[in-house]
Amino acid sequence: MSTPESTPKISVRDVQKVFPVGKDPFVALGGVSLDIADNEFVTVVGPSGCGKSTLLNILAGLEQPTGGTALVDGKPVTGPGPERGVIFQQYALFPWLTVRENVEFGMRTAKVPKEEQRERAEHFIRLVGLEQFADALPKTLSGGMKQRCAIARAYAVNPSILLMDEPFGALDALTRVRLQEQLLDTWSKDRRTVMFITHDVDEAVFLANRVVVMAARPGRIAEIIDVDLPYPRDEDMRLSPEFGALRNRVWHAVYHQRQIKEPAK
Amino acid sequence: MAVTSAGATRADNAPARPRKNRTFLVLNIISIVAGIAIWWGLSLAGLQFPTPAEVVSAAWKMIQDGTLATDVGASLGRVLAGFALGSIAAVIVGFVMGWYTVARGLFEPWIQFFRTIPPLAMLPLVLVLMGIGESPKIFVIFLAAFLSCVISTYQGVVNVDRTLINAARVLGAGDGTIFGRVVVPASTPFILVGMRVGLGSAWGTLVAAELLAAQAGLGHRMQSAQLYYDLPTIFVGIIAIGVLGLIMDRLLMIAGNKLTAWQENR
Numbered sequence: 001m002s003t004p005e006s007t008p009k010i011s012v013r014d015v016q017k018v019f020p021v022g023k024d025p026f027v028a029l030g031g032v033s034l035d036i037a038d039n040e041f042v043t044v045v046g047p048s049g050c051g052k053s054t055l056l057n058i059l060a061g062l063e064q065p066t067g068g069t070a071l072v073d074g075k076p077v078t079g080p081g082p083e084r085g086v087i088f089q090q091y092a093l094f095p096w097l098t099v100r101e102n103v104e105f106g107m108r109t110a111k112v113p114k115e116e117q118r119e120r121a122e123h124f125i126r127l128v129g130l131e132q133f134a135d136a137l138p139k140t141l142s143g144g145m146k147q148r149c150a151i152a153r154a155y156a157v158n159p160s161i162l163l164m165d166e167p168f169g170a171l172d173a174l175t176r177v178r179l180q181e182q183l184l185d186t187w188s189k190d191r192r193t194v195m196f197i198t199h200d201v202d203e204a205v206f207l208a209n210r211v212v213v214m215a216a217r218p219g220r221i222a223e224i225i226d227v228d229l230p231y232p233r234d235e236d237m238r239l240s241p242e243f244g245a246l247r248n249r250v251w252h253a254v255y256h257q258r259q260i261k262e263p264a265k
Numbered sequence: 266m267a268v269t270s271a272g273a274t275r276a277d278n279a280p281a282r283p284r285k286n287r288t289f290l291v292l293n294i295i296s297i298v299a300g301i302a303i304w305w306g307l308s309l310a311g312l313q314f315p316t317p318a319e320v321v322s323a324a325w326k327m328i329q330d331g332t333l334a335t336d337v338g339a340s341l342g343r344v345l346a347g348f349a350l351g352s353i354a355a356v357i358v359g360f361v362m363g364w365y366t367v368a369r370g371l372f373e374p375w376i377q378f379f380r381t382i383p384p385l386a387m388l389p390l391v392l393v394l395m396g397i398g399e400s401p402k403i404f405v406i407f408l409a410a411f412l413s414c415v416i417s418t419y420q421g422v423v424n425v426d427r428t429l430i431n432a433a434r435v436l437g438a439g440d441g442t443i444f445g446r447v448v449v450p451a452s453t454p455f456i457l458v459g460m461r462v463g464l465g466s467a468w469g470t471l472v473a474a475e476l477l478a479a480q481a482g483l484g485h486r487m488q489s490a491q492l493y494y495d496l497p498t499i500f501v502g503i504i505a506i507g508v509l510g511l512i513m514d515r516l517l518m519i520a521g522n523k524l525t526a527w528q529e530n531r
């Protein structure tokens with residue numbers, strides 16, 4: 001599924017992010033390099049402070065790296081753009097717009113014809129199963145429904161990659177598992193490149209082709225673990241010994257990290 | 266889990282609401298009736314108050330000869346003109362201050378300074394500069410409404426959730442779209458709070474301005490009634506001011522609730 005020969009969809013080259021905090025600058029990312037191939041589903045997992053969200057924000061164009069380059073489709077990222085869809089943990093729905101209007105937001109910005117906006121919004125609202133709530137305001141939706149709406153909104157502008165920042169982090173366990181399965185279902189249909197940040201080891205292994213384990217102080221990649229489990233993945237797979245072994249490996253990589261001394265600058 | 270339990274609490278509370286509201290309304294009515302009864306009792310007991318009946322008949326006379334309508338019209342015209350101009354200016358200046366740091370730095374000291382001066386204190390100066398026509402009164406009302414509303418508009422713009430702005434940016438929105446489709450609606454609740462405070466302030470300033478310098482209006486009517494020791498007319502004026510203020514506040518509140526029905530905790 002991943003073709004290492006072709007140009008990577010996402011290419012992060014020695015990206016650094018240093019926040020100047022007094023005399024001791026905080027190194028959120030200390031030279032991270034990572035390639036993600038087209039059609040790949042990569043999860044990034046690590047303790048808080050490992051810079052995983054910073055990495056995603058740099059790819060989204062919401063933050064600028066202090067060193068190195070981030071390339072998407074071979075072009076350096078200079079700012080946010082609709083070809084890189086972002087799903088936020090806090091849903092970030094516009095509370096004054098209905099589900100439909102939220103989903104149409106990006107298309108309206110891109111001046112998609114009204115008729116097409118309606119059709120595409122309808123399609124993606126149905127895809128995430130919110131057709132009965134198309135005209136509801138976000139405040140009437142549960143957390144899971146809000147995130148499904150946010151996913152539909154991201155899909156509606158047809159981005160070539162999806163950047164997801166702990167999208168299911170605030171949801172209860174059952175809703176989270178359901179949304180994971182729905183997300184995999186959608187991904188296995190269109191194979192859109194996904195970079196998915198999480199702090200949940202189970203989630204990281206269940207979704208990904210590859211799990212990138214990051215470490216903190218300074219933020220860096222500790223290990224990359226291939227997940228060679230076949231898709232479609234279901235509940236039985238979660239209980240399989242192969243899954244268990246991979247989960248243990250990732251767990252170990254995340255929680256038994258050796259601390260390295262931050263070089264004084 | 267949290268979402269479900271919050272939903273359940275809301276559902277539990279829902280049926281209790283109307284009953285609570287009705288009790289509240291009954292208490293309101295009892296209180297109003299009792300208040301009028303006490304007033305009546307006090308005036309019969311020899312206090313210098315006119316009785317409610319005298320006030321009603323004075324009001325009736327003023328309605329029939331058209332003076333009440335003229336006065337209400339004059340007062341409302343001034344307050345609405347001043348309030349509308351003040352609110353529009355406040356929204357524009359508030360947005361500019363919230364959006365551009367340079368503008369914030371330039372405007373802020375002046376607004377903070379004038380906020381500490383009651384608009385009425387400007388009246389003598391304004392009367393000298395603008396004469397005794399309508400414009401000085403509208404100007405002080407404008408000032409009152411503007412100063413109450415501008416800070417809260419500015420706060421609204423500054424407090425717009427960064428995540429929403431980021432969400433708009435990653436959907437391809439430029440500055441103009443972010444302003445029109447995110448910042449403006451997100452700060453609407455703040456603007457409306459500012460407008461309500463501004464309306465109260467404008468109304469208070471109006472009556473005082475009319476007491477000092479006007480040829481018509483509720484304040485002027487009360488001022489001239491004072492010369493003739495005409496207490497019923499003064500009462501009519503006070504009640505009219507209260508009722509009109511209440512109506513305007515409620516209208517603004519209803520409009521505000523409609524406009525901000527999307528807010529989470531309502």
